[in-house]
Amino acid sequence: MSASIGRIAVFGGGGFIGSHLTRRLLANGYHLDVVDISSEKIGDVLGHDRLQFHELDIYEPENDAACAAIVERSDLVVDLIAYANPEQYVAMPLEVVDLNLFQNLKIVEDCIEAETRLIQFSTCEVYGMLGNRTGDDTVFDEDTSNLIMGPVGNQRWIYATAKQLLERMVYAHGERDGLDWTIVRPFNFIGPEMDYIIESPDEGTPRVFASFMSALMYDHPMFLVDGGKNMRTFTHIEDAIDALELIIENEGGRYTREVVNIGTPGNETTIRGFADLMRDIYREESPDGRLPPMREVDGEEYYGEGYEDCDRRIPGVDKLREAGWTPRYDLRATLENAMRYYIDKYELERAPSPALSD
């Protein structure tokens, strides 16, 4: 625990990353204000004496004063609020910009006003189409890599563009107004309680790990978008939270006014390879070992018109390694751990009760 930080405000602390961060920060002794429209994923810690949960929608102007007061009394703000699912980028592009840029700027302004340090969540998607699959091992560097977006009509890029502009404005406020900031660019974190589980494909389109996990458990097809040829580096949520802890502690100010990638470069795979590995693990771990079919699908057919994918993205993580960070989970261990959580949770729920099966 950092001696200079007592109270932390976690905006979006009810989400996937936020819920894991909230639990870790409570375990580390911090006092927390969590702001979210949902507390479903932090139900287990809601009664904690060092946690105050505020069910506030940051869109609503009547909540502006409450948010500003929370920022005012905090030593640090971590802002995770965003629409973060590719399905939303093409289905509701204007809402994505409104929340991910304009509504988040209100929190940035509160931090300037209160002189509170801000850790702003951005995304690895700001690198856009920089990486490619054809043998070029470009490692993305926070301070020197270019940020390359596709055409305006390919609306997938609206999310990355909004996040990029938010980053640039945070940077500019640092220069002009003295805002104390760190920007975080996560690379495909996965783990328990990521997104949501669907029982059938017409219930939504969670991000890939939750989508494949749903298919395995509820026996519907695993859809390989564009043949599953694109690549990602996946990061176990606990490794990500370890890195975030270092950024929060900010020893010697090493992360002050820095952009920081968080990702596990060694955990690279094609999406087809990811699906195959999940199938291997599921076959070994699940009670019945049955596997659903895999089906190839065109990206625009699956997500809607305007979808375009990132081919490949490898994080440069020198800024974390220099502070002693090393990921604990390789790709198989990441998946085994995350899948075990779902198998235990959902297989138990779905198992017939002894009374019924007698």
Ligand code: NAD
């Ligand atoms: P998430 O959707 O689980 O979390 C976002 C949270 O924001 C949710 O709990 C949601 O209820 C809350 N929220 C949304 N609208 C709100 C509003 N109007 N008022 C108050 N709260 C609201 O997503 P996540 O995966 O935890 O991502 C967190 C952040 O990290 C996002 O900014 C996302 O862009 C970024 N990010 C995540 C990943 C990843 O690997 N998960 C990768 C890149 C970037």
Ligand code: UGA
């Ligand atoms: C997402 C979102 O843009 C952000 O939340 C975030 O910035 C980023 O993840 C991240 O986690 O770092 P993306 O990696 O494209 O971007 O999201 P996924 O839905 O997890 O898709 C990964 C890959 O799997 C894509 O190639 C996608 O087309 C593919 N996919 C996805 C499938 O083949 N099948 C599916 O059912 C779902």
